[in-house]
Amino acid sequence: MTDDRRPLIALLVVSAIANIGTRVSAIAIPWFVLTGTGSATATGLVAAFELLPYVLVKALGGPVVDRIGQRKVSLGADLASALVIGAVPALHLLGLLSFPVLLALVAVGGGLRGPGDNAKHTSVPLVAEVAGVPLERVTGLFGAIERGSGLVAPGVAAAMIALVDAPGAIAVTAGCFALSAMVVAVFLPTSFDRSGPGTECPETAGGYLARLRAGFSFLLGDRLLLMLVLMIAVTNLIDVAKTTVLLPVWAQRGGHGVGSISLMLTCMAGFSMVSSLLASWLGPRLPRRLTYFGCFLIAGPAPFVVLGLGWPVWSIALVYCVAGFASGFLNPLLGAIFYERIPRPLLGRVSGLSDATAWAGMPFGGLVGAGLIALVGLSPTFLLLAGGYLLATMIPGLLSAHLFDPPGPAPAAPADQDVSASTAGGSASRPRASA
Template structure:
């Protein structure tokens, strides 16, 4: 287990860089850099292949759809296998797939159908990888340092993936249209080597009930999520918000290039602002959690994101978009750090993969719907209207948190001290 150190000014504990966490952090950050290159380049590539906003949005939608189909299965498998081995093997396969795609793009064989197929395959593999990673982190980090570890992981991923990668995409695409994807393939393979080097004991799991199947394991994970009032409410709120995020992500390139007429440079500026805001949010997440509790931090973050989305959809100015994306990114990081930490602290260790997969599957299920809705709304009423749709959905997600806020009262739902308020079941 990675050592933890005491933070003098707050008394909470912070994860140390040495040991297994450092390698896991390095693998996650490096892989995020490559992923960001690919994800930023794909909408631009799609926009160069078609002018139809609905087709462009379909590429994003298919990047979420496998969570709906395979997410629960990925969590059940993650609780049965060696999570470290599953992660590095998945990264190797993803590296090979993206390398083949890079060759296709370089040779001029890219089509919308190929983009959709790549999105489907990569996200299908991600369902196993992400659930295994969620379950692996508590094996590397002390329970009372999970909040700090999640903040460092997510902040590092945003720094590499947004602040460093997004501005590089236009230059890489100018040098060669396949270069962003070739770089992504390389990061997958290096990340696989880092994860494979981890020395993590295979977790001891209680004996499986006689006749236990993947289906019954999935059902137990769903029940555990539903019976936890905090996680249930947070899951509903996240699902509603993700419908809005799906609309935002799928049509942001259309907003920037068509409504603002800011071109690929404006798109890179918006993505960089989001990443910079995420770094700020990573620094704020722990302070807000200590002050308000993690669920209240999510409520504050969601409320601020509503204001940012309204500004995006009503102010036709690139500077206003950059400021709004900065705020949206900061509050999104606060939301993510708190939800990740709660998801790792509240369930039994042997069910982390299944509970996290149930949470993610239900939460992410709205994103492909949001992407399609965003594309349709943009086509019917203009490229700025998906942002207003997203604002309305975030308003609903904030409302969905109200019952959880009442049930938790003034007691922090979870802190980094290792104590978790379970509440009524």
């Protein structure tokens, strides 16, 4: 069969639209609340009302993605998100948007985005298979889009808020969801849906709880995946502690100003985007274990160490550039490992549970950072978290390094045997249990 790259290109476009739209709303909605109420507490409450349903529904919605299919879930979630998010500026214009109504809308929007994001993420190995492109190359392209969105979205959000105010920027976000749904409907193949005749298989059979339990069992039964998920949960918590508490305190106490924080994060994101593009080209040829150990050693502890040692701002910025470059190779590598080890019928469940677990500690990162500063001071906190980062990332690599290698090709099946369910997940010869 001729390789078809149209679904891959379409999903890349959808990913860019969704990432930019989501990041714009993450700026526009809090700004809308803060300027409207003057309350930092209300602003934080809105963020919590969006994040909690997002994590919960992403974890619990995996069986729905696996049962219905990535295309239908993504299409339905995007259309519903366009209506829900679009209701915020519409009700505001009509004078009907009370704060409880806003909380309800952002909670529903967060709940819809969970399975929608899950469906898009788990479409990656499907479009790679249809296109005949190595997974590392595809995950590198998606990593570059994610990093690039992080670079351009703040400027886009600021420009739109200046031009059409925050409600107008929120309306544009709703338009992004509608556009994403249109691209999904037109360009993603219906073969990504599994609700038609002949698509039932043992992994998608049974009730909701049985299917959710199958996802848990698969994740718990794969040592490498479980260790990587727990590692990402720890490093996410540490990264949130640095971004939300440690960097602002460092900038304030050192007299560096808020511009220094923007400089560090821009250096990290920009160089990470460049290396993600390189990973999409070189990924299949990179040695996985060496890439994992080397890049995590540079990208993880190094920025914490130089901040803790009190290096000058210009030298810390250089370290952030190098760390960002190293980090861009990691997500494509980890993504390829996850997609290789998870069979297609379980993609939604295992991916949703993995992502929810990886996010579980993030709400507590700021509290951990503030608590450590109060206990031992700022510089020791940077160094302690550098050690924690090193330990968390090296343990999976040391204990499961042999599992990093790509699986071998599946053995040939007899000509009269139906293998559509068992081989749909990829090239591994057995069922396989983000970051």
